[in-house]
Structure formats: structure tokens, C-alpha cells
Amino acid sequence: MSTNKKVNVIACSGMGKVYGLMAREAVLHTVQHLCPEQAKTLCLAYIVTGDEEALAGFDNQPCITVDGCPAMCSAKSVAAMGGDIKEELKVLDVMKLHKGAKPGTATELTLEGWAITEEIAAKIAERVQEIQKEER
Amino acid sequence: MAEELKIGVVSCSGEDCAGGTISRLATRKMMDSIRPDNTVTICLPLFLAGGQEERAFAKEYPTIAVEGCKRACAKRGTEKYSGKVNSVVFVSDLIGDEVAEGPVLSTRDLTDEHRVMVDKVAAEVTKQFDEIMNAKGKDSGARKSSSCSCGCDC
Numbered sequence: 486m487s488t489n490k491k492v493n494v495i496a497c498s499g500m501g502k503v504y505g506l507m508a509r510e511a512v513l514h515t516v517q518h519l520c521p522e523q524a525k526t527l528c529l530a531y532i533v534t535g536d537e538e539a540l541a542g543f544d545n546q547p548c549i550t551v552d553g554c555p556a557m558c559s560a561k562s563v564a565a566m567g568g569d570i571k572e573e574l575k576v577l578d579v580m581k582l583h584k585g586a587k588p589g590t591a592t593e594l595t596l597e598g599w600a601i602t603e604e605i606a607a608k609i610a611e612r613v614q615e616i617q618k619e620e621r
Numbered sequence: 622m623a624e625e626l627k628i629g630v631v632s633c634s635g636e637d638c639a640g641g642t643i644s645r646l647a648t649r650k651m652m653d654s655i656r657p658d659n660t661v662t663i664c665l666p667l668f669l670a671g672g673q674e675e676r677a678f679a680k681e682y683p684t685i686a687v688e689g690c691k692r693a694c695a696k697r698g699t700e701k702y703s704g705k706v707n708s709v710v711f712v713s714d715l716i717g718d719e720v721a722e723g724p725v726l727s728t729r730d731l732t733d734e735h736r737v738m739v740d741k742v743a744a745e746v747t748k749q750f751d752e753i754m755n756a757k758g759k760d761s762g763a764r765k766s767s768s769c770s771c772g773c774d775c
């Protein structure tokens with residue numbers, strides 16, 4: 486059973502490096518395939534504008550941020566805009582488990598990159614389930 | 622020798638619609654293959670999450686915003702935190718509202734048709750890029766590696 490409202494899962498913009506693309510694709514995989522009924526994503530660029538409508542997207546629901554680099558743009562921006570962050574996930578933490586892996590480029594992932602991205606998505610989905618239980 | 626002019630191409634994050642994915646890929650194409658020598662980019666949220674160096678981006682470089690949807694977050698975010706952009710490319714003007722406002726796309730689900738759209742948007746960005754270059758009296762044809770000015774050593 487899930488609660489009515491969805492957990493917000495928000496990736497960094499991730500334009501500069503492969504880890505950013507992995508963050509984005511992991512979030513999309515989570516909200517589109519792993520837990521579409523329990524999670525949704527929000528566009529970080531829209532949040533950063535500070536528009537009332539953009540911030541209403543938080544919907545008073547907990548957030549998971551997913552960042553591709555140490556700049557932690559998603560976590561910092563969501564926090565600055567008043568989002569309730571329950572988990573800050575870092576792609577680099579997962580990459581440490583895959584030393585020597587070649588995940589691709591900021592434009593395109595390799596098969597290895599997709600496999601690691603799915604692993605990240607599974608972690609996100611696990612936290613989504615846990616947070617929904619905690620919120621009940 | 623004069624320092625080579627670089628132009629900032631700033632894509633929206635593009636998490637809300639298919640146009641966002643096209644916007645991101647067109648920006649990447651500028652960096653990877655069309656004008657790698659002269660294109661710099663920045664992750665838009667870094668204007669907020671970063672420091673003074675990141676916020677100086679649009680003052681340091683002429684900037685083109687590439688927008689996946691009509692909210693124009695790339696332009697508005699850049700101008701709110703950094704400086705005025707020189708031009709804006711709206712993906713929906715080039716591929717149509719219906720496609721641009723469709724569901725957000727994973728790069729895994731890209732079709733040949735989407736790739737043609739990326740090329741079309743990249744061509745418009747290139748046109749505006751070269752107009753800025755010409756206005757500055759520089760040649761944008763030379764090739765070197767591109768760079769990201771996100772401060773994270775990309």
C-alpha cells in the first residue's frame with residue numbers, strides 16, 4: 486500500500502559529466518518504471534527559478550535528491566527552496582563500488598553505465614518505499 | 622595572441638518534458654562536436670548552489686539559453702543569478718509544442734526522429750552562436766576540447 490502523495494525524487498542538472506547523466510537517468514528509471522505510483526520527479530531548473538508554482542510541486546512531501554558531483558546542486562538547491570530532504574544520494578558513492586568502470590560520457594551511457602544506473606535507481610526505489618512507510 | 626572567445630550554452634535541466642531532453646542533447650552536441658573549441662556550459666542549478674565564480678558566468682561569457690519548454694528556466698535562472706543572456710532558443714519553436722511538451726524522455730528511448738530534432742535544435746544554436754562570434758569579430762571554426770564551467774573539474 487502506498488500513501489496518496491508521492492515522494493519527490495530530484496536529480497541534479499548534470500550537464501557536465503557522465504555522473505550527472507547517470508543521476509538523471511536513475512531518477513527517470515525510478516519514477517517511470519520502478520515506483521511510478523509512489524514517486525515523481527521535479528525539474529530542478531524550475532525549482533531554482535523560485536516560482537511559486539514550481540515550489541508548490543514539493544507538495545509538502547519528502548524529497549530525495551540525487552547528485553552527480555560534489556557540487557551537490559540538487560541537495561543545495563532543494564534545501565535553499567524549502568524542500569524537505571530525507572535522503573541525499575550521491576552517484577559517486579555507488580561509483581566507488583565499481584572502480585575502473587567506464588560508464589560513458591555526459592552525452593551517452595555505455596552498457597556498463599546503464600547497469601550501474603539501474604543499481605542507483607534500485608537504491609532510490611528502496612528509499613522511496615522506506616520513506617513512504619515512515620510517513621504513514 | 623588574443624584569448625579565444627568562448628560562448629556559454631546553458632540548457633534547462635529538462636526534467637518535465639521531451640523538449641528538455643532534446644535541449645540537453647543539443648547543448649551536449651555543441652560541446653562534443655559542433656563548436657567544442659569555443660563552447661562552455663554550466664549546470665543551471667550551480668548558479669544557486671555555487672559561489673561567486675559560478676555566478677560570474679554570464680558576465681564572463683556571452684550566453685545562449687536553450688529552453689525545453691516555455692517556462693524559460695535557463696534564461697530566467699541565468700538572469701536571476703548571473704547576468705543577461707544574449708539569445709534564447711526555444712525547442713518547441715523548432716520541433717512543435719506537441720512533441721516538446723510530451724513526456725520526458727530517457728536517452729535510452731531516443732528514436733532516429735528524436736535525433737533529427739536534436740540536430741535541428743543544435744543547428745539553430747549554432748546559427749545564433751556564430752552570429753555572436755561574428756559580432757565579436759572572432760572565428761569560431763577552430764577545434765579544441767570543450768569545457769564545463771561548473772567548477773567541478775569536468
